[in-house]
Amino acid sequence: MTRRPKVPELAAEMAAEFAGTMILILFGVGVVAQVVAGSGLGDPQSLGGHDSIAWAWGIGVTLGVYVAARISGGHINPAVTFALAVFKGFPWRKVLPFWFAQLLGAFTAALIVRWNYSEILQKFDPGLTEKTHIVFSTMPGNGTLPIGTWGAFRDQVIGTAILLFLVLALTDLRNAPPLANLAPLIIGLIVVAIGMAFGSAAGYAINPARDLGPRLVQWLTGYGSDAWRDQYGHLYFWVPLVAPLIGAVIGAGLYILLIGRNIPGEGEEAPPTRPEPEYDVT
Numbered sequence: 001m002t003r004r005p006k007v008p009e010l011a012a013e014m015a016a017e018f019a020g021t022m023i024l025i026l027f028g029v030g031v032v033a034q035v036v037a038g039s040g041l042g043d044p045q046s047l048g049g050h051d052s053i054a055w056a057w058g059i060g061v062t063l064g065v066y067v068a069a070r071i072s073g074g075h076i077n078p079a080v081t082f083a084l085a086v087f088k089g090f091p092w093r094k095v096l097p098f099w100f101a102q103l104l105g106a107f108t109a110a111l112i113v114r115w116n117y118s119e120i121l122q123k124f125d126p127g128l129t130e131k132t133h134i135v136f137s138t139m140p141g142n143g144t145l146p147i148g149t150w151g152a153f154r155d156q157v158i159g160t161a162i163l164l165f166l167v168l169a170l171t172d173l174r175n176a177p178p179l180a181n182l183a184p185l186i187i188g189l190i191v192v193a194i195g196m197a198f199g200s201a202a203g204y205a206i207n208p209a210r211d212l213g214p215r216l217v218q219w220l221t222g223y224g225s226d227a228w229r230d231q232y233g234h235l236y237f238w239v240p241l242v243a244p245l246i247g248a249v250i251g252a253g254l255y256i257l258l259i260g261r262n263i264p265g266e267g268e269e270a271p272p273t274r275p276e277p278e279y280d281v282t
Helices: 009-041 050-072 078-087 092-116 118-124 130-136 149-171 183-198 208-228 239-258
Strands: none
Touching: 009 050, 009 092, 009 118, 009 130, 009 208, 050 183, 078 092, 078 149, 078 208, 078 239, 092 118, 092 130, 092 208, 118 130, 130 208, 149 183, 149 239, 208 239
């Protein structure tokens, strides 16, 4: 039997991050294309709405993490990679390669969606305007609500902080995490909940690759320089890149401060659920 040559560890991890992120974006950008452009041409209720978008993004996260988890840890998000490097010992030398693989996966998936929905997008929005901008990349207030750049920045910091706080809680082996490999499913549900609770101010990108990869496709396939701007004409692309990195560090740091450092180690007793009386009251 011929032995297959072993793929270098980093190359295998990059391939896993590419594949996992591609799965995420295929479902995420695909559902937005269906709801925005497809519903716009047909029955507005027949092809879904905000809830179907939130659910598809969450399912995409779950499936993407399952695809990549065994090989790379299933980050599929540069903000996750960055927070793990800051707090959990993930090697800094792998950060940029992981980011590149995640971005390439997001770009490839968005390109597939752009091609697959090309006729529908062209019919619904012949000029490729703000009507279909949010199919690929995020905007303040989803292009309609009264949110500006800094309001969107705040929202992305908060949303990503929530995500990383809960991701660390679910993956900390000392903290009674989900068993039987259920963590990716619960993480997907977290993304559903963030979409339903924090989806209106900035489209809950909470993932720099999720926004930049499709935005590059948007720019290359007819949207021009508008791909980098919001509905006010301001340069906006940097917001879903920078804010999630800040939010990830805040969320992961808060988890470690409030929970992680207080979990007893092996051989230590857990603190009582309520204070014991200091004296006999009987």
